[in-house]
Amino acid sequence: MDNVQVPFYDEQSLKQYYNALEYLPIYVVKLDLDLNVVWANRFAKDLDENLLNHRCYRNFNPDMEQCTFCPVVRGIASKQTEISLIEIVEESDKIFEVTAIPSFDEEGNIDGVFEVRRDVTVLINHQKTKHEPKSKKVKDERFSADNLLDIVTNELREHSENVLELHTRLGSGKMSQDQKLSYASMRTSIVKMQNIMSNITMMRNLNKGIIKSTKKKMSLKDLIIEKFDYYRSKADFNGNNFDYKFDSSIPAKLVFDKTKIDLILSNLIDYSMTHTTNRYINLLTALVDESNEQVKISIKIKNVGSISIHDTVEKDHEVYVRNNLALSVIKNLVESLDGHFKMTPVSGYGVDIELTLVMKKPFTASRLPMFNRITQELRSKKERIILSEQTGKKKILVAEDEPIGRITLEQMLKNDFEVIFAKNGKVAVEKYFSEQPDLVIMDIMMPIMNGFDAFDQIERNSITRVPIIACTAKVINSEKEYLKSYGFDDYIAKPVNLKTLREMINRHI
Known part of the structure; x- marks a missing residue:
């Protein structure tokens, strides 16, 4: 199917192609x-003949951190159907819809x-095409609004870099105090223009899908320190005092x-440095709320701007934000993250700027009792294997x-x-x-707790268990x-026949 060329300009052809996808074999594994x-079903095995020897993440993505978002892990943990879209980037972007459906035993x-x-790559592209606003076709696509904006942005960036280089050379000579002030002001304007063009490019690339969103498990503090180190020298140059405080909780x-x-x-730091008049910028990060799954975090900079900005924001907050590129970018990105x-x-x-963001905690086995039990049993199983290898x-x-x-x-x-011996079912x-x-031989008629009740206790408290005869x-x-x-794996009558017992044990372990 990958070799089929779909004419995306032909709505009818695209519709027929998508309808055909509904009848294609789908990849199913348990x-x-x-x-x-x-x-695994035949289609999945055809893709990978060694599939049954794999763990699912090994076949899909070797990065264990991906299990945090994996619908399969979520499906097991929540015991509910989980659906997710997962992107695979190879020669071209592929998007898969993964549905995890928990299965249950008779009990x-x-x-x-x-x-x-x-x-579902074609379906997603089809939906994007369908929802894009219809516009008149331009004969020469090189002069479409999007392409012109890209060309203008790139050319302005090149010119600003040349001007900044020339400006740096001029600054290496001797200057009076007034000239130094003018030099600093001009440099700030050039850097601000570069930031504006970077914002335009970044937002357009995000919208066009060139830059993918990257959900990762990482330290927020490390990211803030990285920003602090980058902007500290710039703050010193502009005469600002830049610092940060991070909530240790x-x-x-x-x-x-x-x-x-x-x-x-x-954008938040750039805006604060450009518009503040009190020369003191402090980035405050605090924990607002916390649950087992996520945390709510506040990021704030106080007393940004001037009295004129205070009056403008007080008069019409929405208009001011809409007319400022940096603030518009911040607002749109924060809201896209449900902040x-x-x-x-x-x-x-001036004004206080505050962002409230919700971030997820990484998935860990300790947060789910069932996965914790799986981990313990796997560890015990490993210990048994090591012990049997040592003793033979x-x-x-x-x-x-x-x-x-x-x-x-x-x-x-x-x-x-x-x-090892036990005198009754409880022991x-x-x-x-x-x-x-590695194996249990369970007498049925025993005092205190009989074999059936002992079997039930073991079965109820195990994710997986060893054979019980x-x-x-x-x-x-x-x-x-x-x-x-x-549910017993096998049974043997008393008096026990040695040959029968040995054959039975060899069959199970």
Whole structure:
């Protein structure tokens, strides 16, 4: 399908092409709770014949941080269907709609998730085309408004860089105090013009999709320090005193759009340096509210501008913001991040500028009990493997209340396995979680807690469990069926036959 050329100017052809996509095979895989691929449809296997040997993130994106936004992880965690658009950048941009549908066992417990993925690149482009305002076609596209603005911006940038270079050379000579003031004023104007052109270019590139939004897990404090280091020398040159304060209660790592936050901070500091008259600029960052999932953060600069700006903002706040490029950029970007922008006139001074932004906390296993249990069980499993490699023996837990039964099984197994015993079902459950055996032989009739109840306790408190073999004095056909339907992995009758037991153990571990 990638080789099909779609004439986007032909609405009817595009519509037919999109309708055809509905009938294309879709990529479907099933994942277990450890995020391992356990099943895949034929279309998915054709794309990657080794798919079943992968973990899902390894096949999709090797960056574990991406799991924070992964609809599959969210689907398992919330037990609800999760839908997300994920962009893959290769030779060309591809956009996939990923739907995660949790699957449940007969008892209603989540046992995995289905991931359904389809390419919606054409659909997204179709929707963009459909919603773009219709305008008359220009014969020569080189003279469209968009192209002219790009050309003008680039040429102005080149001229400003030449003027700034010439200006720097002139400043290297001896100057009087008045000349120094004029020089500083002219340099500020040139830099301001460069910032305006950078804003125009950046916003246009964001709108055109050339610069992608970048949601990343990173430190907000590090980003602010980076801005502070960049603007400090510029502040000294302009005669401003620039400093920042960062609330220590803000989490060390947050998930946010670095491209947009970087642009917001740059414009906020630039505007403050250009318009302030009190020569003191302090960037204040504070924690406003916090939940398990996200934090609300305030970023503020106080007493910016002058009395004339105070009066203008007090008279018509919206008009002033709309007519100032830097403030318009800040406001639009903040609102695109579901934040809030506010300018408050301060009596006798200028204005206070405050941004309120909501940022997500990184996804961690400790925030989800189920994933925490998965982590613990994987760690225990790893420890069992290391121990068995060191000793060369697998560990078997035998739950048996009769001494003669324990002695018999010990004689049968001790040469090839490490054997642990439990006198009743209650002790068996405790030793199952403390000893982490590789297999359990469970007597059914035991005091304090019988084999069925012990099995239930282990099953209820495990994401995954080791094989459990039921051991009972009589195994008639009806009882065999009942043990099998109850969930036991196998069953053996007493008195235990050594050959049968060994074959059974080898089959399961």
